[in-house]
Amino acid sequence: MGQRVGIVGVGQTHHRSRRKDVNGIELINEAVQRALEETGLTRDDIDAVVIGNMDHFEGINYVDMWSVEGAGAIMKPIMKVTTGGTTGSSVAISAYHHVASGLFDVVLAIGWEKNSESDTTGGIITCSDPIWDRDYYAGAIPSLAVEASAYMKAYGVTEKDAARVSVRDRKNALRNPFAHLRREVTVEEVLSSPMLSYPIKLLDICPRTDGAAAVVFASESVAPKLTRQPAWVNATSVSHSYTYFGDIDYTSISSLEIASKDAYQQAGITDPFRQIDVIELYQPYSFAGLKWIEALGLCEPGEAPQLVWDGVTDLEGELPINPSGGVLSTNCIGATALLRVGEAALQIMGKAGERQVDAKVAVATGFGGCYWSDVMILGKEPR
Amino acid sequence: MSEKQELLVLKSKTTEMPYHWSVGREGAKFLQELRDNKKIFGMRCSKCGKVYVTPRRVCGPCFTPIKEWVELKAEGTLEAFSIVNYKFIDPNTGDIRPVPYTYGYIKLDGADSTLSHVVSITDSSKLRAGMRVKAVFNEERHGSLKDIKHFEPINGK
Numbered sequence: 265m266g267q268r269v270g271i272v273g274v275g276q277t278h279h280r281s282r283r284k285d286v287n288g289i290e291l292i293n294e295a296v297q298r299a300l301e302e303t304g305l306t307r308d309d310i311d312a313v314v315i316g317n318m319d320h321f322e323g324i325n326y327v328d329m330w331s332v333e334g335a336g337a338i339m340k341p342i343m344k345v346t347t348g349g350t351t352g353s354s355v356a357i358s359a360y361h362h363v364a365s366g367l368f369d370v371v372l373a374i375g376w377e378k379n380s381e382s383d384t385t386g387g388i389i390t391c392s393d394p395i396w397d398r399d400y401y402a403g404a405i406p407s408l409a410v411e412a413s414a415y416m417k418a419y420g421v422t423e424k425d426a427a428r429v430s431v432r433d434r435k436n437a438l439r440n441p442f443a444h445l446r447r448e449v450t451v452e453e454v455l456s457s458p459m460l461s462y463p464i465k466l467l468d469i470c471p472r473t474d475g476a477a478a479v480v481f482a483s484e485s486v487a488p489k490l491t492r493q494p495a496w497v498n499a500t501s502v503s504h505s506y507t508y509f510g511d512i513d514y515t516s517i518s519s520l521e522i523a524s525k526d527a528y529q530q531a532g533i534t535d536p537f538r539q540i541d542v543i544e545l546y547q548p549y550s551f552a553g554l555k556w557i558e559a560l561g562l563c564e565p566g567e568a569p570q571l572v573w574d575g576v577t578d579l580e581g582e583l584p585i586n587p588s589g590g591v592l593s594t595n596c597i598g599a600t601a602l603l604r605v606g607e608a609a610l611q612i613m614g615k616a617g618e619r620q621v622d623a624k625v626a627v628a629t630g631f632g633g634c635y636w637s638d639v640m641i642l643g644k645e646p647r
Numbered sequence: 648m649s650e651k652q653e654l655l656v657l658k659s660k661t662t663e664m665p666y667h668w669s670v671g672r673e674g675a676k677f678l679q680e681l682r683d684n685k686k687i688f689g690m691r692c693s694k695c696g697k698v699y700v701t702p703r704r705v706c707g708p709c710f711t712p713i714k715e716w717v718e719l720k721a722e723g724t725l726e727a728f729s730i731v732n733y734k735f736i737d738p739n740t741g742d743i744r745p746v747p748y749t750y751g752y753i754k755l756d757g758a759d760s761t762l763s764h765v766v767s768i769t770d771s772s773k774l775r776a777g778m779r780v781k782a783v784f785n786e787e788r789h790g791s792l793k794d795i796k797h798f799e800p801i802n803g804k
Binding site for chain 1: 666668670674699700701707726727728729730731732733735736737738739744748750751752760761762763764765771775776777791792793
């Protein structure tokens with residue numbers, strides 16, 4: 265194991281559907297300035313930068329060069345990470361690796377996306393294999409919808425069960441001043457919203473957002489000097505499994521099962537439901553709030569709907585999920601999984617404002633690629 | 648500073664995609680069999696025994712070379728599906744992809760992985776995960792997955 269690492273600062277933009285008042289570099293800079301203000305650091309205190317987005321979505325390339333002024337990375341080591349939806353969590357884990365290695369004391373992790381300037385669906389389609397997957401692949405929504413169809417068939421789960429997840433996250437977003445979509449919805453409204461790709465309806469799915477996030481990782485010798493309560497990284501796990509969508513078993517999400525088991529072992533978690541206090545789940549659509557919490561071992565397969573209907577995962581419940589409003593409320597792709605890490609860190613640091621819950625152990629996940637998963641566990645105590 | 652919206656337009660000419668992708672020897676054989684003989688072949692990993700379709704030279708989980716060909720039936724089970732309702736520009740063609748269409752993962756009999764393709768019906772009440780489907784081939788075939796026109800339900804199953 266390397267040196268211990270804590271998150272000491274989180275900065276994020278006020279996320280919106282269109283930020284026409286700034287370009288991408290300026291958007292990144294807003295989040296970076298907020299993270300620096302939060303920690304009292306200056307650009308000179310940053311030893312290295314890790315940045316990620318899906319740069320070809322916006323028709324730019326080589327984001328580490330393109331954004332260097334906004335990122336504050338001039339004349340510093342900088343690394344680009346581009347792993348689809350997992351970009352933000354891969355950025356976070358990479359920044360953690362930088363500090364844990366002992367070679368850097370303070371590393372800035374940045375994720376961002378400007379979806380208003382992006383051909384997102386076209387960009388996502390070009391991530392799939394041009395010969396074997398691209399002709400029929402239609403981007404994010406149907407590739408999630410197929411999973412929902414298999415999950416519903418396997419366990420008798422309904423569209424109404426999934427709608428209850430949307431209701432929860434969209435309500436939580438009212439407490440998050442940074443969230444993009446902040447409107448409460450009912451189960452009936454979710455069920456009657458336009459069908460985009462059966463069984464996914466408009467209110468089941470995440471939006472396209474302009475936004476950026478910046479998270480500061482610091483070594484154990486530096487972190488306590490920068491903040492009263494760092495969010496200590498207790499575990500990280502990367503589970504990037506397949507290339508071809510046809511290889512996936514859509515009745516389970518094995519990458520998340522494997523990554524979470526690995527992370528629990530590192531963090532000494534044997535009973536996830538009892539030992540985890542809050543989860544920021546990378547949940548791009550409502551059904552994931554059911555199936556994927558089963559993969560996290562919170563309950564047996566097929567039992568998640570009851571847990572969610574009983575309010576167990578609500579803000580006031582025993583195990584709150586997505587107090588921030590989650591991905592259903594804000595989805596600036598390269599920032600989305602980094603926001604899960606940042607929001608989980610804010611919960612541990614006691615800085616989550618109106619969305620604060622009582623948390624000693626927080627889990628953040630990332631999802632993307634070809635059903636890939638990342639997991640990071642944060643705690644009040646270092647391990 | 649004016650608040651009036653003005654757009655800076657950057658014009659580009661129409662361009663063809665300048666890419667020439669290799670399908671590899673295994674990919675070539677698979678596509679030739681599909682085009683010339685209306686046969687669908689999978690490949691079996693000698694270590695884990697998993698039969699993959701479409702073909703590949705290495706099993707990702709085992710990291711073992713794959714050599715054995717297995718002929719599959721042109722029918723199988725629809726494991727998962729969705730009906731795409733929204734319009735978007737297909738980056739392969741530059742045109743709006745026709746919707747609605749049913750996008751599905753079909754586990755061909757004899758295979759362990761699934762093939763992504765389209766299903767002929769778009770009425771969600773007539774589709775279910777687990778239903779039996781068969782491949783319908785195009786009369787004119789050119790050596791791509793589109794040589795299979797679509798999959799259609801096998802009556803009564």
